[in-house]
Amino acid sequence: MTAGEGIGAARVVTEDQGRVTGDGVELAYGFWPGRGMPIVAVHALTTSYKSFVGIGERLAGRRPLFAPDLRGRGDSDKPAGPYGMAVHATDVAAAMRAIGIGPAVVVGHSMGAYVATALASAEPELVAGVVLLDGGHPPDLPSGVDPDTHLDQILGPVIGRLRRDFASLEEYLDSWRRLPTFAVRGRLAWGPWVESYLAYDLGREDGVLRPKAAEAGVRADFADMGDRAQAERRLRAVKAPIMAVRAEWGLAQDEPPVLSEEAVERIRRCCTAGLVEHVVVDTTHYTIALADPGASTVAELLVDFAAHCGV
Numbered sequence: 210m211t212a213g214e215g216i217g218a219a220r221v222v223t224e225d226q227g228r229v230t231g232d233g234v235e236l237a238y239g240f241w242p243g244r245g246m247p248i249v250a251v252h253a254l255t256t257s258y259k260s261f262v263g264i265g266e267r268l269a270g271r272r273p274l275f276a277p278d279l280r281g282r283g284d285s286d287k288p289a290g291p292y293g294m295a296v297h298a299t300d301v302a303a304a305m306r307a308i309g310i311g312p313a314v315v316v317g318h319s320m321g322a323y324v325a326t327a328l329a330s331a332e333p334e335l336v337a338g339v340v341l342l343d344g345g346h347p348p349d350l351p352s353g354v355d356p357d358t359h360l361d362q363i364l365g366p367v368i369g370r371l372r373r374d375f376a377s378l379e380e381y382l383d384s385w386r387r388l389p390t391f392a393v394r395g396r397l398a399w400g401p402w403v404e405s406y407l408a409y410d411l412g413r414e415d416g417v418l419r420p421k422a423a424e425a426g427v428r429a430d431f432a433d434m435g436d437r438a439q440a441e442r443r444l445r446a447v448k449a450p451i452m453a454v455r456a457e458w459g460l461a462q463d464e465p466p467v468l469s470e471e472a473v474e475r476i477r478r479c480c481t482a483g484l485v486e487h488v489v490v491d492t493t494h495y496t497i498a499l500a501d502p503g504a505s506t507v508a509e510l511l512v513d514f515a516a517h518c519g520v
Contacts, residue, residue: 219263219266219400219401219402219500219501219504220266220401222241222262222265222266224239224240224241224262224265224274225239225240225241225242226238226239226240227240228284229277229304229307229308230303230304230307231277231280231285231299231300231301231303231304232296232299232300232303233288234280234285234286234288234300235285235286236277236278236279236280236285236286236300236304237258237277237278237283237284237285238258238275238276238277238278238304239258239259239261239262239265239274239275239276240273240274240275240276241265241266241268241270241273241274242270242273243268243269243270243271243272243273243274244270244271244272244273245272245273245515245520246272246273246310246311246312246313246314246337246515246520247272247273247274247275247310247313248268248272248273248274248275248313248314248315248316248511248515249275249276249301249305249310249313249314249315249316250264250274250275250276250315250316250317250318250321251276251277251279251297251301251315251316251317251318251321251322251324251325251328252276252278252279252282252318252319252320252321253318253319253320253321253344254319254320254364254427254430254431254434255282255364255367255368255371255420255422255427256282256318256319256406256410256422257278257282257283257284257406257409257410257421257422258276258277258278258283259283259405259406259409259410260318260406260498260499261274261276261318261498262402262405262406262499263402263498263499263500263501263503263504264498264504264507264508264511266402266504267504267505267507267508267509268508268511268512269508271512272511272512272515275305275308275310277300277301277304279297279300279301279324280292280296280297280300280426281422281423281425281426281427281430282421282422282423282426283409283410283421283422284412284421287423287426289425290425290426290429291429292425292426292429292430292433293429293430293433294320294323294324294327294430294433294434294439294443295327295331297324297327297430298324298327298328298331298332299331301315301324301328302328302331302332302335305335306335310335311334311335311336311337312334312335312336312337312449312520313335313336313337313520314336314337314338314339314340314511314514314515314518314520315328315329315336315338315339315340316339316340316342316507316511317339317340317341317342317344317345318342318343318344318497318498319342319343319344319467319494320344320430320431320434321342321344322340322341322342322343322344322345323344323345323434323440323443325339325340325341325345326339326341326345326440326443326444326447327443329443329446329447329448329449330442330443330444330446330447333447333448333449336447336449337449337450337515337518337519337520338449338450338451338452338514338515338517338518338520339447339449339450339451339452340451340452340453340454340510340511340514341451341452341453341454341468341476342454342497342498342507343454343455343456343466343467343468343494343497344467344468345440345444345453345468345476346437346440346441346444346468346472346473346475346476347434347435347436347437347440347472348469348472350435356428356431356432356435357428357431357432359435360427360428360431363460364460366384366388368424368427370384370420371419371420371422371423371424371427372419372424373419373420374417374418374419375411375417375418375419376418377418378407378408378411378418381407381410381411381418381420382404382407385403385407386399388461389460389461389462390460390461390493390495391403391493391495391496391499391500392461392462393462393491393492393493393496393500394462394491398496398499398500399500400500402499402500402504403499403500406499410422441475441479444476444479444480445479445480445481447480448482449518450482450483450485450514450517450518451476451480451482451484451485452484452485452486452487452510452514453468453473453476453484453485453486453487454486454487454488454489454497454507454510455467455468455473455486455487455488455489456488456489456492456493456494456496456497456503457488457489457490457491457492457493458492458493458494459493459494460493460494460495461493462493464493467494473486485514487506487510489502489503489506489507490502
């Protein structure tokens with residue numbers, strides 16, 4: 210099924226912010242209010258809860274959205290370790306219990322999809338449904354290439370920024386504008402959601418501006434994500450309904466999707482109760498959440514899926 214309508218002017222709806230205890234760490238979070246059980250949103254490898262700002266706005270109060278910064282990201286604690294999908298799942302479960310959320314639909318973007326399935330398989334009483342947003346099954350690792358090298362190959366500029374100092378927010382925004390990440394159909398899919406996300410992403414440390422994600426945690430998580438057997442075991446263990454929502458393109462327009470047809474077929478085989486599938490046209494791995502038609506379409510799908518899951 211292909212989805213992709215529902216575009217309106219983007220603005221930033223200010224979310225409530227706070228901190229909650231995970232498993233021995235403090236997690237920062239954003240909360241967009243609404244009616245009913247909150248949807249729990251888990252972000253990607255190098256991002257933060259702010260990557261859901263567009264979806265939070267497009268939910269328009271119909272559903273609350275609770276989105277934590279994972280350990281090592283955003284304004285959450287950044288321990289030396291441990292990291293990995295199971296660790297993040299335990300943190301999110303602790304945060305949900307502390308706030309009184311569950312059973313809930315859990316949507317995970319990219320790496321967050323792996324965390325969502327780890328959470329659903331380990332803590333089924335907390336999860337009423339799982340949404341794999343452009344993630345959830347690892348690609349094949351090239352022969353003879355270790356995870357660190359592979360990460361640098363596919364996300365070179367994104368990873369490289371974690372080591373850079375920036376003179377100003379504008380310099381940081383310009384570094385992203387030069388990337389193909391937000392270029393869609395001959396235009397730059399850039400607006401207040403993107404700028405809100407990037408402004409939060411840049412923090413001051415030791416008197417200089419640099420991105421907040423801890424590179425050591427990013428690399429540890431990427432290596433853990435690559436365990437296909439583990440990812441498939443968790444998918445098979447999920448008893449709640451699962452929906453896969455994919456971008457039409459990969460990290461940039463016309464690049465192969467992050468979730469290939471082969472990966473989706475493997476997910477289908479793991480989901481014994483069936484898999485609901487959607488492709489959001491005219492979106493990349495980033496704009497599926499941070500621009501329209503992605504944010505509008507995903508928000509509508511989440512509202513419908515939560516009702517389908519009975520929460």
